[in-house]
Amino acid sequence: MTTTPTRPLPSDQQVQMPVIGFGTYPLRGDEGVSAIASAIEAGYRFLDTAVNYRNEREVAQAVRESGIERDDVWVQTKVPGRDHGGSRKSVETSLSVMDLDHLDSVLIHWPNPSRDEYLTAWEGLIEAREAGLVRHIGVSNFTAAHLDRIVEATGVTPFANQVELHPLFIQEEMRAVHDRRGILTQAWSPLGKAQAQYDAEPVAAAARAHDCTPGQVILAWHLALGSMPLPKSADPGRQRENLAAVDIELTEAEVAAISGLSRPDGRLFGGDPDHHEEM
Incomplete structure (x- = not known):
């Protein structure tokens, strides 16, 4: 089992x-339970749902079935657009x-700006955190303007x-925004799905x-950028392979070439x- 390295949260x-x-x-x-349990057994300690x-x-x-202490596994979920008016x-x-x-x-899953309720959803998550229901609150798929609005309002x-x-x-511009604000960048579809550049x-x-796989290179590239990738695989071997990317250190030139x-x-x-x- 690979022990997943950690890094401090930018905000704390x-x-x-x-x-x-x-x-x-x-x-x-x-089958889903088995796949997720396999990931935990492999060493993953952050689950995104x-x-x-x-x-x-x-x-x-x-x-629960893993036998791992609850506080040793970070569980994250997301509020859907239909619940923006009642995120708590x-x-x-x-x-x-x-x-x-x-x-x-x-996290708020998508801002859905035409409905214009994402600020209300953010206020509800603040209430949920204050009530002790959740330890950390965040967003997903927000632009710089969306971030500006909720931070300025609350x-x-x-x-x-x-x-x-x-x-x-x-996402060079958004990553720079995150860095200025002390926001962690999480990456969905980190390998690029059908368009993966293997x-x-x-x-x-x-x-x-x-001496590694192209998939491991891409995940190592994420880590070099300071991005937190969230790869998905139901295959135990691929799960371990993805997690082993934490041991690969790309050169600055390699990172720049992939970013290109x-x-x-x-x-x-x-x-x-x-x-x-x-x-």
Whole structure:
């Protein structure tokens, strides 16, 4: 089992966060529980779920069956767009579904700006944190303007913003915004799914140089950027392989070359947070 390294949260140096987490979408049912339990056994200590993934129950069951102490596994879920007007209630429902007494972190899944309720959702998460239901609150798919609005209105900065981030879309400007505000960058689809750049020369060359797989190179690239990748795999061997990327240290030149693959139209499905919405 690989022991997942940690790093301090940008917003709270006293809190140690695993540098890599495990994405759980779309792992459901008994097979989903087995896959998540396998990830925990491999050494993952951060599990990312969401109400809209419809697998919160499976995540919690896998934690219970793992034998790992609850406080040794960071459990994160997300509030869906339909619950922006009652985000505290959404947190309470998630806790009931998962049979937990607290969540380590909860994010607003998408800002859904046409509904203009994401500030209300943020205020509800602040209430949930003050009530002890969740320890850390954050957002997902927020732009700089969305962040500006909620921070200026409440004085509370998200601990993390989970965004699409992979070699074809490196989010350089958003990462700079996060760094200025002390926000952790979490990366969904960190490998790039069907558009994964495994055969791109900067990735392939680094894989040859470090005697590792292209997937491990991309995850190591995330770690070098300070991004927290959340890879998903139901295969135990691939889970261990992904986690072993924490031992790979790319050179600055390798990191720069991989970043050079980025392009303006690099999003996987056009998920621009100013327009794409999920309820």
